[in-house]
Amino acid sequence: MIMEKIAELFIILILVSVVLNVSSPFIKFAIKLYSFQSLMLAFYILMGAVHFNSINLYGSFVITVIFKVILIPYFLFKTLKKVKIDKEIDMYIGIPEAVVFAGSLTLLSNLIAQKIINTGITFGSFVFTISLATFLIGAMLMVTRKTLFSQIIGFLTIDNAIFLAANSITHGMPLLVELGVLFDLFVSILILSVLILNLRRNVAV
Amino acid sequence: MNKLKFKGIYRYFFNCLSILSAAFFTVLSIYGFKNELIIQSSFINFSFKFDALSLFFVIFISSISIFISIFSIKYGEKYDKKPSLFIYSFFFIMSMIILAISNDMLTFLIFWELMSIFSFLLVIYEGGEESRKAGFLYFLMTHIGTILITAGFIMLYLKTSSFSFDSYKGAAGIMILAAAITGFSIKAGIMPFHTWLPYAHPVAPANISAIMSGIMVNMAIYGILKFLFVFSSVPAPFLGIILLVLGALSALLGIMYAMAQKDIKKLLAFSTIENMGIIFMGIGISYWAKAENFKSIEYFAMLAVLLHIINHGLSKSSLFMGSGLIDKYTHTRNMEKLGGLSKKMRQLSVLFLIGIMSISAMPPLNGFLSEWYLYISLIGSVFTGNLYMVYFSIIAIALLSLSGAAAGAAFTKLFGITFLGKPRTVHAENAIEPNIIERIGIAIPVFLCIYIGIYPYQIISNLNAVIFYLTGGTVNSNPFSAVHIISARPFSLYAPALIAIALAAVLLIVFFYLKLFSSDKKRIFETWACGLDEKNSKAQYSGGGFSSSIMKVFSSFYSSVSEINFEKDVKKYFRSQSVYTEEINDIFEKYIYIPAEKLYLKISEIFNKAVNSENINVSLGYLFLSLIVCFIIYIFIIR
Amino acid sequence: MNYNIGHLIFGIIQFFTIILLAPFFAGFIHKLKQRARGQKGINIFQFYINFNKLLKKEIVLSKDATFISEIAPYIVFVSYLVILLMLPAFYRYSLLGVSSDVILIAYSLALATFFMTLYAMDQGSAFGGLGASREWFLTVLSEPSLIFIFISLAIYTKQGRITDIFYFIQKGAANAFLLGVNSDAVSIAIPFLLFISLFIVGISENARIPVDNPETHLELTMFHEANILEASGKHLGLFEYGSYLKLTVFLTVMSLILFPYMAVNIYQIPLALIVYILKMIILCILIAGVEIVSPKMRVFRVPNLLSVSFMLSLIAMILSIRGF
Incomplete structure (x- = not known):
């Protein structure tokens, strides 16, 4: 019961971290936020694991921590250090407007979630709202930002949102599927890092 | 001298006539309450009925026009050369009063049209390019509105085959409502249709602006209330939501544009748009709650609407009168040329300050009361959980709170730049305290603002009759009864009398405490300003500078063009002069109206080329053709 | 709510306690900041001494000043006092508890801002206009979040008065966490979000460092300070005391969101008072910490911060409408 409330807090923190991401132009901060966000996701999964006592979810927790909290941010930081960009300079829409837009996306996703909600969701109906909102805001980040880094962060946010939605609707995916998805993600980050570095070297982004 | 006196007679006569006939109509409507009056003539019957809504509007119109007439007894001096002003304004007021009591479609439309025509004549009264342009725009827009309203009435007639309002009860379908409400919202100056308002209100003489802004726009609200709450058949909830959204949009954008203005009267005109938006929000919620059957929300929102009509009428008319006095005694309305008027016009500035506090919804005054009821009904509609x-x-709460704070900023700018500081030009230096009659004309509505703000219970219990007429329920007017918005549990309570007493008591305690325990020494000296020696009064903060930081954040609402012109050849930092020009455009005007105008001209030019010919037979042929088309439409579509 | 004489007496005691404590909290934050910078720092009770001193000094009025300069300091001070009359800090029945509507509180804050900015523009100094313009700039941006915070609280608890709101949270939390019953009514996430949101608004409204730095007289950092630049003597004293009161209002609301514990009867008052002061000290340390670690922001980056606060209160609002 109190665990439910705490799980709710973790989910909220996922959304808050995305909002902070929208509000800040600094890329280093964004990567840190992504790491924090993944940690919150991992805790949420852990709570589910304790609640259902499911080995799948425990495994999922460990993998999330290893990949999303540690490895991916580590590689992103490494790339960032080489590229030497510290902040997003111009965006298609200004920060306050983007945040207000993110707010309206949250309202919209709550509306959508209420429309298509059905029972069988682990921790309250609003997990789906939050994951939808996170998804939309991540997509918005990818659209409005110009730097490749921000777009990667947006992409990773979308991935987290899908992960959250999957974990809230089902009681965790099979471990193998999750592992595969995470490995795909990891490889794509590696490829993107190499791409950024090469672009930097050849075209001077 | 003799001639002048003769001219003054018009002013005295027609203003006193307005006062007397307004008082007469008030008495008539109170005594004739719930009675009907039909005047038969050879070809048309004028029928009148004094129901609760009409009574409310008659009293509202008459009282405010009495204040304005008292004011213009003296203020009108400078218009003595062209006394048509007083005649027109008398007929303008009368047409509005009779409009409010008319009980059939033809009477309503005739007096609606008379109101439009007299207000048009008053808009173009001062002459000149600006007022002609504003007058044309007003004439055009108001007649588009009248066409739509007439269309609504004709559809009602086709449905009920009667002219009388009595038989329209519960007859209006969604099409009729849509047409009529669009027509009325043009008159009310709601956001997509507001373009005429900021041009027409400032160019008229101040007493006329006060009537137009304080009363005339509310006649549109009268029509809307009549259509939505009396004529409407099956309530459609989405209509309420549309009204709410339009209202919130007007409230926000109206005050944002008001903030950008330099002209005092233009600022007030945009603020009228904001307040109409707030009234529309209330109507929207009330209608939505009626459709969804949430009774208490419906009543509270209706109370907010009626109270806000009164509050806005009182404070806006007093502010327009004040702006007229500023114009009269300083010969400018541009606030960048004013400043320091508070020293010269001490009493006027106190009255103006209270008017401003009332309109920017500062707590113990009446403006806050109606906004509070609106907030309560908004929170209530959140509680309903309707999807x-x-x-x-x-969203409406967010926009309303933003516009509330922005109203504070805009009116601080208005008061601070105009009345405080040092005089910026010689115009402001030569100001004198206005005449006593003019001050009385402003003081009465301002006093009523304070009275309603502090002790609203009497007014609310009187308004209950109107609320009952429109919605079939009443609100509790007991001072210490909490409001119940949705469930039986008390939700909240705002006791204005209590708050006012607390404010006064604490103020007195603090004042006397400090009187006793602190030094009372006082020295008058130069303004310190961190030791800067500012002899030049133009070094003060300007109105444009005041609002620029807010405008920068909300720059997407404006389409402003600003440029700084320097003399080319001078050194970079030591220029002898630089010219800054700024033009703030309305986004609706820029992106909808002007393109639409261009499109219209283009199409008509093409049409002109294609159709027009010098041969008279061809023209006659077109006439003949259109006649036949009309017949065909009549035969196959209408019948 | 039925009031009796006991409620009245303890309401008055609560009111005066908060007023007397207000300069202490401000002084405590100041002291913490100075110690963290390695300075010796002022006496914690310095602000009382300052106020007393200012009362004894003469008022220097500008020759361009009007009646606004005479009345504005009083009205600003009194509007904060009236808000404090409504706030329950450690005793549930505040004096004006009947009419302590949340929207009224938000608009009373605007009333104070209104008169303070009018005061600033009164003497015709360019700094005053600058300060007034910036003050409204902040108020326009933070007012929606403030009202959203209050309205989310009202929607979350289904109560409109601030006394009822926090009593409801207190009861709900006690039931849920101590007795374990009826836990659906309480939430951790909503107060958390509202706390952060109110913290940001509080920092911007109270002229704290990432937004404003009232310790300097540079025009770059002038928000609050530029408004009261011309004030002197007891007028300055009232403005300064008013700013402490405003800080206390925000801190009190924050403390109630963080951990609502209000005495319902006489016997709980000592404990409630101690808890209240402890909470306030923790919040003071928090604010001082934020002020120490963060640099002053560029004016046009403040909207970014305030938009986050708006967004957080919006999320809280969405969470609180979940139940309907």
Whole structure:
């Protein structure tokens, strides 16, 4: 019961971290936020694991921590250090407007979630709202930002949102599927890092 | 001298006539309450009925026009050369009063049209390019509105085959409502249709602006209330939501544009748009709640609407009168040329300050009361949990709070730049305290603002009759009864009398405490300003500078063009002069109206080329053709 | 709510306690900041001494000043006092508890801002206009979040008065966490979000460092300070005391969101008072910490911060409408 409330807090923190991401132009901060966000996701999964006592979810927790909290941010930081960009300079829409837009996306996703909600969701109906909102805001980040880094962060946010939605609707995916998805993600980050570095070297982004 | 006196007679006569006939109509409507009056003539019957809504509007119109007439007894001096002003304004007021009591479609439309025509004549009264342009725009827009309203009435007639309002009860379908409400919202100056308002209100003489802004726009609200709450058949909830959204949009954008203005009267005109938006929000919620059967929300929102009509009428008319006095005694309305008027016009500035506090919804005054009821009904509609209304109410709360704070900023700018500081030009230096009659004309509505703000219970219990007429329920007017918005549990309570007493008591305690325990020494000296020696009064903060930081954040609402012109050849930092020009455009005007105008001209030019010919037979042929088309439409579509 | 004489007496005691404590909290934050910078720092009770001193000094009025300069300091001070009359800090029945509507509180804050900015523009100094313009700039941006915070609280608890709101949270939390019953009514996430949101608004409204730095007289950092630049003597004293009161209002609301514990009867008052002061000290340390670690922001980056606060209160609002 109190665990439910705490799980709710973790989910909220996922959304808050995305909002902070929208509000800040600094890329280093964004990567840190992504790491924090993944940690919150991992805790949420852990709570589910304790609640259902499911080995799948425990495994999922460990993998999330290893990949999303540690490895991916580590590689992103490494790339960032080489590229030497510290902040997003111009965006298609200004920060306050983007945040207000993110707010309206949250309202919209709550509306959508209420429309298509059905029972069988682990921790309250609003997990789906939050994951939808996170998804939309991540997509918005990818659209409005110009730097490749921000777009990667947006992409990773979308991935987290899908992960959250999957974990809230089902009681965790099979471990193998999750592992595969995470490995795909990891490889794509590696490829993107190499791409950024090469672009930097050849075209001077 | 003799001639001048003769000219003054018009002013005295017609203003006193307005006062007397307004008082007469008030008495008539009170005594004739719930009676009907039919005047038969050879070809048309004028029928009148004094129901609760009409009574409310008659009293509202008459009292405010009495204040304005008292004011213009003296203020009108400078218009003595062209006394038509007083005649027109008398007929203008009368047409509005009779409009409010008319009980059939033809009477309503005739007096609506008379109101439009007299206000048009008053808009173009001062002459000149600006007023002609504003007058044309006003004439055009108001007649588009009249066409739509007439269309609504004709559809009602086709449905009920009667002219009388009595038989329209519960007859209006969604098409009729849509047509009529669009027509009325043009008159009310709601956001997509507001373009005429900021041009027409400032160019008229101040007493006329006060009537137009304080009363005339409310006649549109009268029509809307009549259509939505009396004529409407099956309530459609989405109509309420549309009204809410339009209202919230007007409230926000109206005050944002008001903030950008330099002209005092233009600022007030945009603020009228904001207040109409707030009234529309109330109507929207009330209508939505009626459709969804949430009774208490419906009543509270209706109370907010009626109270806000009164509050806005009182404070806006007093502010327009004040702006007229500023114009009269300083010969400018541009606030960048004013400043320091508070020293010269001490009493006027106190009255103006209270008017401003009332209109920017500062707590112990009446403006806050109606906004509070609006907030309560918005929160109530969040509580209903209706799938869509929850979201629209949340957005409306956000926009309303933003516009409330922006109203504070805009009116601080108005008061601070105009009345405080040092005089910026010689215009402001030569100001004198206005005449006593002019001050009385402003003082009465201002006093009523304070009275309603502090002790609203009497007014609310009187308004209950109107609320009952429109919605079939009443609100509790007991001073210490909490409001119940949705469930039986008390939700909240705002006791204005208590708050006012607390404010006064604490103020007195603090004042006397400091009187006793602190030094009372006082020295008058130069303004310190961190030791800067500012002899030049133009070094003060300007109105444009005041609002620029807010405008920068909300720059997407404006399409402003600003440029700084320097003399080319001078050194970079030591220029002898630089010219800064700024033009703030309305986004609706820029992106909808002007393109539409261009499109219209283009199409008509093409049409002109294609159709027009010098041969008279061809023209006659077109006439003949259109006649036949009309017949065909009549035969196959209408019948 | 039925009031009796006991409620009245303890309401008055609560009111005066908060007023007397207000300069202490401000002084405590100041002291913490100075110690963290390695300075010796002022006496914690310095602000009382300052106020007393200012009362004894003469008022220097500008020759361009009007009646606004005479009345504005009083009205600003009194509007904060009236808000404090409504706030329950450690005793549930505040004096004006009947009419302590949340929207009224938000608009009373605007009333104070209104008169303070009018005061600033009164003497015709360019700094005053600058300060007034910036003050409204902040108020326009933070007012929606403030009202959203209050309205989310009202929607979350289904109560409109601030006394009822926090009593409801207190009861709900006690039931849920101590007795374990009826836990659906309480939430951790909503107060958390509202706390952060109110913290941001509080920092911007109270002229704290990432937004404003009232310790300097540079025009770059002038928000609050530029408004009261011309004030002197007891007028300055009232403005300064008013700013402490405003800080206390925000801190009190924050403390109630963080951990609502209000005495319902006489016997709980000592404990409630101690808890209240402890909470306030923790919040003071928090604010001082934020002020120490963060640099002053560019004016046009403040909207970014305030938009986050708006967004957080919006999320809280969405969470609280979940139940309907």
